[in-house]
Amino acid sequence: MDDKTKNFIGLDDELKKAKAAIMQVPYDKTTTYIHGTSLGPAAILDASKYLELYDDELNQETFKIGIHTMAPLDVEKLSSEEMVEKVYLATLELLKTGKFPVMLGGEHSVSVGAVKAFKEMHPNISVLHLDAHNDLRDEYFGSKLNHGCAARRISEMCPVVQVGTRSMSKEEKDFLASQQDGKVKTISVYDILDTPMWKDKATNNLTENVYISIDLDVFDPAIMPAVGTPEPGGLGWYEALDLLKDVSKDRKVVGFDVVELCPIKGQIASDFFAAKLVYRLLGYVFPTKK
């Protein structure tokens, strides 16, 4: 790609020399309310050009790790099953060359393919899932790969710790209550309000290797309105960053995704928010100082 405008933070590091690889999965088939998440990856890349390369919280220039931006995966016309397979193969290829994948969605079902690849490379993996929704439906609108089923599919592969949830169906509540193996742990916003040590609780339930999946609707819509299914009363910016910082320190984060940005025309704050979140989290995972 020679067009720098299509690269994260406007830089174009060769894949060979880069530690991190930005994947774009502009897929939006099964969203149920407002459509537009397929425009998410491009909006994040566009906004990322205006980030300061120096991170003033971390006192480091995270870009020096080398960040390569992959061309968007051609998924728009695919079925959910085909898309998941394509994401799986693309993620696996990156992991095999030792790169740290960062995936930009797209609707949440894109994470299912990524986790499948991570599970293959890191058997002892768990997923930290930040979301307003539990996404634990077994099937939704006739599809097992609807974005409302993402965490259910992931929980069939590895343990999941959900944080920030505040909207679920009775079916999902019953599923959580009926689990024999307790593979899914949920720390809802109500738990966060009641439990001062909620961040420790989240971290303690994660295995050594962690994949982080961030549905942007985990944040309060007052600060992150550009999502397809907004739910009032979500996490604040510093609250979420504190958790991500802790987890990055105490566990080995092997990859992450930021999904469900549904850009609002003319409202750039959300796009920039998502871009900064990606860059800050990369900084937590790759501290340049001891």
Ligand SMILES: [Mn+2]
């Ligand atoms: Mn959600």
